[in-house]
Amino acid sequence: MTPHDAGFLLLAVIAAFFANEIWRALGVVLSARLDEDGALFAWVRMVATALVAGLVAKLVLSPSGGFALAPLWLRLGSAGVGIAAYTLGRRSLALGVAAAEVALVLGVVALGA
Known part of the structure; x- marks a missing residue:
């Protein structure tokens, strides 16, 4: 350089x-x-949630790169693990993402991919 x-x-x-x-x-x-309980703020939260849901759906159902090496059932299962951890962890997003990631990585390692 x-x-x-x-x-x-x-x-x-x-x-x-x-x-x-x-x-x-x-x-x-x-x-x-801004009023946190107002209609504008509620709309922004809904749009943000829809964008994240769309991104997760695209990553799970139509992945690219190394993520595509994991079979669909493993990607869906790890997403389910993440949702369960999020729900059981009192809506902790960090816990849900970490649990899904660990489940996916362990699944890929177990499959030897």
Whole structure:
């Protein structure tokens, strides 16, 4: 990597940082006026949930890369383990994701894939 490339990379990282921080600061300022129980906030939560559900469905039913090596039954089973852990863990998203990941990795290792 030449010094010119390193300088360009550093400039890109700094520009990306400030572009992100502007929106974060604006979000903090504007969120003070939002009603968490209001219709707008409920709609945003529903859209976010639908996007995550769609992404998970695509990853499980139509994976790409190394994830496609796991059979469908294993992907569905690990998703089920994650949902069960999420439910039993008092709606802990981190617990659900970790349990599904562990189930998938252990299943792939057991299959020797």
